Amino acid sequence: MAKKTIRVHTPFNFNFEDGASQRFETGEHTVDDLVADHWFVKAHADITGKAKAAADSKEFQSQIDSLNAQLAEKDKTIVELQTVSEEKTQQIDSLTAQLAALQAPVVEEANDGKKSKSTDSK
Numbered sequence: 001m002a003k004k005t006i007r008v009h010t011p012f013n014f015n016f017e018d019g020a021s022q023r024f025e026t027g028e029h030t031v032d033d034l035v036a037d038h039w040f041v042k043a044h045a046d047i048t049g050k051a052k053a054a055a056d057s058k059e060f061q062s063q064i065d066s067l068n069a070q071l072a073e074k075d076k077t078i079v080e081l082q083t084v085s086e087e088k089t090q091q092i093d094s095l096t097a098q099l100a101a102l103q104a105p106v107v108e109e110a111n112d113g114k115k116s117k118s119t120d121s122k
Helices: 039-044 054-103
Strands: 003-008 012-015 021-024 027-032 045-050
Touching: 012 039, 039 045
Parallel strands: none
Antiparallel strands: 003 027, 003 045, 012 021
16 A cells, blocks of 8 residues: 655544554654545645655665764864863963962061161151
């Protein structure tokens, strides 16, 4: 029997003539022509065309492989960027500590705690 692809926009239960029931959730489903052409199915789904052939699955597999390769490259880039970020954070912490040390008030002991005499005195 020929197959068609339907795109369900409203989930529903379909009752077959033999009394069996099948739940169709939102998304694409491949069904027999009789099911796709049923008025109830048409009310809850759009017929998108004939079922995809096996050759299409090879095309999809090559797309999946390509996308997986891209994903692996992105993962590698993320790890590299995280490493750089950690290094930069350590540099910032080090420079912040150095800056705090330079900005700390300098305490000088003048003449062992004695007041200095003014040179202007007569």
